[in-house]
Amino acid sequence: MNEVELNPIDLSVMFEFADYSDLQRDLAHGRERHMEMSVAYYLGKLSREFHSGELDEDMLESVDETLFIINMDNDYTLGFQGDQEVKYADVVSGGQGMTMIVRLTGGRDALIETPMIIFQNKDCMYPIRGVPDDIPGVCYRTGPKGWNDTLIFPQWCKENRVITRDRADRTRIIYMDNCSCYNETPELTATLQDINAIIRKLPPNSTHLCQPCDSFVIEKIKQEWRTEWEAYKLEMIKQNMWSVGSRKLLNPGNTFFLKLAASSV
Structure with missing residues (x-):
């Protein structure tokens, strides 16, 4: 049987790659462990504040x-949720981005309050021409x-349809992700004072665990959004509602x- 000679340089590369892979696994495990410990500390502190009566x-x-x-x-790339085979696929390029901000109140009378939609608009125009902000159950801004x-989050705080000062003047405690858009600015600080609210940020990268x-x-x-949107797209196809020359739906x-x-x- 012929012996296979291994070049020392090749062995060195192999060991370096193995060490790098082990390091990546260790770092990933360390990050996950740190996140779990942060969440455990956060939940423990929350529990103690509840039992002491500090939190309402x-x-x-x-x-x-x-x-x-x-x-x-378009008619060549059209997909729907639950398709078993990829005859068509949703267009990825050229999509229009928009964000929904959702507020959930606590207590026995917990509610999903009026959401705010943020439309994409390079000039931050509000209101958008031809788009009145008077539809019941929703409001909007642009970014x-x-x-x-x-810039937008202080506008959310000022919008009476999404949040107001408590009638009994109790302090609202709002739990949010550890996101830069919630960083304090002079405008945000003043706005939070106006509605008597404070922000508590959740541990980083823990939305899926404690939000x-x-x-x-x-x-x-x-x-629900996907279900209604897909039903509407299907109806547009039946009605042959295509943009002229682009092969995209209107x-x-x-x-x-x-x-x-x-x-x-």
Whole structure:
């Protein structure tokens, strides 16, 4: 049997690759362990504050956002949820991004409050021409990326349809992700004082573990959104509602998506 000679350089590369893979696994495990410990500390502190009476469950709230990508599929690439084979696929490029901010109140009378949609608009125009902000059950603002940021979030706090000062002047405690859009700015600080609210940030990268607004509420909203949106796309196909020359479905417009948001919630 012929012996196989291994070049020492090849062996060195192999050992270095193995060491690097082990290091990656160790780092990933360390990050996961640190996140779990952070969440455990956070939940323990929350429990102690409840038992001591420091926290009033009626004044605890959760706020989170979710991004929707709206694709106007063409007749060659059209997909629906639950397809068993990929005859068609949703268009990825050219999608219109928009964000929904959702607020969930606590206590025995917990409610999903009026959501705010953030439309993509490079000039941050509000209101958008031809899009009145008067649809029941929803409101909107605009931003260059269609996402929440340090300029839009204070506007959310000022919008009476989504949040107001408590009638008994109790302090609202709002739990949110550890996201830069919630970082304190002079405008945000003043706005929070106006509505008598404080923000508590959740541990980093832990939304899936301790953010009830994301884990329960937003997931249901997104499911309802997808169901209604796909039904509408199918109806547009039946009605042959294509944009001239682009082979894309006609864009139903921002007012349609505001109504869809209100219906989904």
